[in-house]
Structures are given as C-alpha cells and as structure tokens.
Amino acid sequence: MTAFVALDGVSHAYAGVNSALAVDGLSISVESGEFAAVVGPSGCGKSTLMKLATGLQFPRAGTVTVAGEKVTAPVKIAGMAFQAPTLLPWRTTIENLLLPLEIVQPYRGEMRRRRAEFTDRAERLLASVGLEGQGSKYPWELSGGMQQRTSLCRALIHEPQLLMLDEPFGALDAFTREELWCVIRDLQAARKITVVLVTHDLREAVFLADRVFVMSSRPGRVVVEKRIELPRPRDLEITFTQAFQDIVHELRSHIVKARQ
Amino acid sequence: MNRVETLIKLSPWLFTIGLFVVWEAAVHIFQIPVFFLPPPSAIAQAFVDYSGPIARNSWITLQTTLIGFGLAVGFGLLLGLLVGWSRAIYAGLYPLMIGFNAIPKVALVPILVLWFGIGFVPAVLTAFLISFFPIVVNVATGLATIEPELEDVLKALGASKLDIMRKVGIPRTLPYFFGSLKVAITLAFVGSVISESVASNYGIGNLMLQAQAQFQVPLIFAGLIVLAVEGIAMYAVMAMLERRMTRWAQRSGFAQA
Numbered sequence: 397m398t399a400f401v402a403l404d405g406v407s408h409a410y411a412g413v414n415s416a417l418a419v420d421g422l423s424i425s426v427e428s429g430e431f432a433a434v435v436g437p438s439g440c441g442k443s444t445l446m447k448l449a450t451g452l453q454f455p456r457a458g459t460v461t462v463a464g465e466k467v468t469a470p471v472k473i474a475g476m477a478f479q480a481p482t483l484l485p486w487r488t489t490i491e492n493l494l495l496p497l498e499i500v501q502p503y504r505g506e507m508r509r510r511r512a513e514f515t516d517r518a519e520r521l522l523a524s525v526g527l528e529g530q531g532s533k534y535p536w537e538l539s540g541g542m543q544q545r546t547s548l549c550r551a552l553i554h555e556p557q558l559l560m561l562d563e564p565f566g567a568l569d570a571f572t573r574e575e576l577w578c579v580i581r582d583l584q585a586a587r588k589i590t591v592v593l594v595t596h597d598l599r600e601a602v603f604l605a606d607r608v609f610v611m612s613s614r615p616g617r618v619v620v621e622k623r624i625e626l627p628r629p630r631d632l633e634i635t636f637t638q639a640f641q642d643i644v645h646e647l648r649s650h651i652v653k654a655r656q
Numbered sequence: 657m658n659r660v661e662t663l664i665k666l667s668p669w670l671f672t673i674g675l676f677v678v679w680e681a682a683v684h685i686f687q688i689p690v691f692f693l694p695p696p697s698a699i700a701q702a703f704v705d706y707s708g709p710i711a712r713n714s715w716i717t718l719q720t721t722l723i724g725f726g727l728a729v730g731f732g733l734l735l736g737l738l739v740g741w742s743r744a745i746y747a748g749l750y751p752l753m754i755g756f757n758a759i760p761k762v763a764l765v766p767i768l769v770l771w772f773g774i775g776f777v778p779a780v781l782t783a784f785l786i787s788f789f790p791i792v793v794n795v796a797t798g799l800a801t802i803e804p805e806l807e808d809v810l811k812a813l814g815a816s817k818l819d820i821m822r823k824v825g826i827p828r829t830l831p832y833f834f835g836s837l838k839v840a841i842t843l844a845f846v847g848s849v850i851s852e853s854v855a856s857n858y859g860i861g862n863l864m865l866q867a868q869a870q871f872q873v874p875l876i877f878a879g880l881i882v883l884a885v886e887g888i889a890m891y892a893v894m895a896m897l898e899r900r901m902t903r904w905a906q907r908s909g910f911a912q913a
Contacts, residue, residue, distance in 0.1 A: 450812045472814035482806040486827050486904040495823060499815045534904060554813070 441616030475551030724783025736795025798829030
C-alpha cells in the first residue's frame, strides 16, 4: 500500500515573530482507504496537522504529500468537519449540503443543469445518516447531533477521497457520540475513503481507527504509532471487551507520558 | 391575543399620549408662557394654521434625507465590502474613516456651500456623509467575523476568495447591514436638518429657523414633531425590511419583542 497522505519531517509555526513551533519533526503516513486517528494532549498541534494535510497551511520545513503530489495549494479533494457544525443558518439542510457542489469542479459548472439530481443525491446521503426527510429544515431547527450529521454529509457530498475530521463529536452527549461513531464507521466502510480523525477521545480512536498516532505535547510530533488489530466490522459491544480496554489503557499511558 | 399581548401592542400609543397629556397639564399648572414652552394644543393649532408650509417643507426634508440615505447605502455597502475584503485595505482605511467620522458634519456644511451653493445639494451630501459610517462599519464587521472553520471548509474545497464572499460573507453580513440601516436613517435626518438650518431656503430645518426669527415658538415645536414622526416612520420601514430580509437571524426572543 502506498501512502495517500504523508507528512515528512514537518515543522510549522504560525505567523508572528516569536511564535513557538506548533509541530516539529512531525512525520505521519496514512495509507489509501485507511482510517487513521490522531490523539494527544491538548495544544499538541493536532489541528495544525489537519491544516497542513489539506493545504490550508504550508510547513516551514519538511514536505507534505497528498495523493502522490506535493501540497502547494488547498488540496480540493478533501472534505472537512469540525467540532462546531458550521452550517449556514440562512440555508436549509439540503442547501447546506449542496454548498460544496457549488464550489468544486466539475459539479460547479453542472449545478444549474443537474440541480435535481444533486438534490436527490443529498437526500439519499441524509437518509443514510438517519436524517430522512429533514432536508427542508433550517440548521437551527435541528438538534446538535442532527446538525453534526449534516456537517458530516456536507463533508462527503462531493465524494472526496480524503475526509478530515477535527474532533467532530466533541460537543455531543455520550449516546449521540456513539451513534455517530457507527454512522462514520459505516460511511467509511461503504466508500473506502481515507479518513484522518483528530480526537481527544481514546475510545473513539480505538473503536474507529485502523491505526492510532499519539502525538507529544507542543511542539507536536508522533511518539507512538499503534495498529488496532480488532476485527471489522466492529460493533459498539467491542468497546466493553478486555482487548479493547487494554489498547485504550496502553494509549492512555503514552499520553500521560507525552504530557510530562 | 391575550391581555398581556394587547397591552404590549397598545403601550407605545399609551405612553405617547401620556407624554402629551402630562406636557399639556404641566404647562397649564405651572403657567408656562407659550413663547417658552408651548402646550401640545398650541402646537396642534400651529399645524392647522401652517399646514401648507409644513407639508411642503416636510416633504422636501424627507426627499433630501432619503436621497442622502440612498447614497450612503450604496457607497457604504461598497466601501464596507472593500474594507472587509482585505486586511491591508482595512488597516489603511479604518483610521481615516474614524478621523472623518469624528469631524462634526456641521463643520463641513460651509465647505459644501462653497462648492455647491446653498440649498438642496449640501443638505443631501450632509445627510449622506453623516449616515454612511455605521453602514461601512457594520458591513466590514460582518465580513470580518466569518467563522475561520467555515472558511477552512470552503478553502479545502478550492473556493476562491470571491466564492467565500458570495456564498458566506455577503449573506452572513446582511443582518449587520440591515441593522445599520436603522441607525443610518435617523442620522440622515440629523444631517439634512443641520444643513437646511444653516444653508438652505427650504426644508423643516429652514422652517424652524424662520419660525424662531419670528418668535413663533409653537411652529418650531411643530417642526420638531414632524421630524420625530418622519424619523419613526422611516425607522419602522427599515426595521420591517430587516425582519423581511433576514428572518433566519431573528430567532431569539429578543428579536421578536
């Protein structure tokens, strides 16, 4: 398998004269179709990693490669979702989903002609995350969990090859969060897209990921890389097994060390 | 509609009528002379006696104000978008605009008269100059407060700056823009009346100045009432526009109150 997303010896600091490095000597490589999770203490540069891998920021040193090409501009093949759903309150749920199609080529040019078809696709995507028939509602008429599902759909509507998730379930209650784990698990299994998930939640990382990367505290770099050998498809029940708990505990001890 | 809601609907009228009743009573009880503070009844009489000039001049003032306000909306919107577009332009223009806004507009009227003569044009321009600032600031603020995450989502799709402006910047700025119109329209009245009273032969400002010269105090107050009524009416129009255009932003209980 070849690396789909690769950061090699990357260092980065944000603009400003005396700014400290956010990440230093960060190397990470995610294979095509793989589900990777990045965990670490807060402020370890996880979000910086997201921005570097999508071409929203460019490293001071080192190289970032996505889909075999060095990243020199925003990558255009990525879908992103964040902790806040960031939906547009003046658009209905369906219209929010259509937003990426109004921007990404080739859909952009075909928007006028194929609008009905795209709307249909958006409806189906909504149905696949359990939001059937909610398309004409406005985001503020939806619950937090439903908004976050919509946000995930928006990240997927243009069928990106890469899905970047920055703590997308962080603001949700425990039950909704676990429901959405299953949603994202099924979406990834069905579409075989490459996913990079940044999270604080170790159970989430272990449940979803093929590989978990543990980052050190600032300036961030990868200190441990752990392949999760649990069989797929995984059920929520697996989170209560001894094998699962052992992996979580092991990762936890790495993070405790990383914080020191 | 229950009783509380009926009361809330009626209360603006009750308070206004109450104010005039107290005023009328106070003038009679304390025997205040008409040339000092005329009672509402004397002001009403002035409206009857001078209905022609009042109607003509209030129409002129309204026109002047609306044209100046229209210019301010167009120019303010453009400048606001420009300032919100780029941080360099923002940094460059902002101190200049604040300095300009700090200048009392009445001090500009003599210059405008020098350039355009007395009358209609300086009044329109004063209304324009005094009312465009809040529009610029609000539009620029709306653009400057786009959520960075949302910008990232769009940039990662390859959106250009113009795309982000069209899809997100401008729609999310509309509540700020329509909010600023309520402030701007009242300021525009201030501007046109200042200029009319300093350098014009028409308008409510001029009417009040002449009334003062002839010691017709009830007529001065009639002018004030006209301005207040026009101001309230235009404010109401702007508030209605705001509600119509940005329904999505008016969800809180405060907005409906």
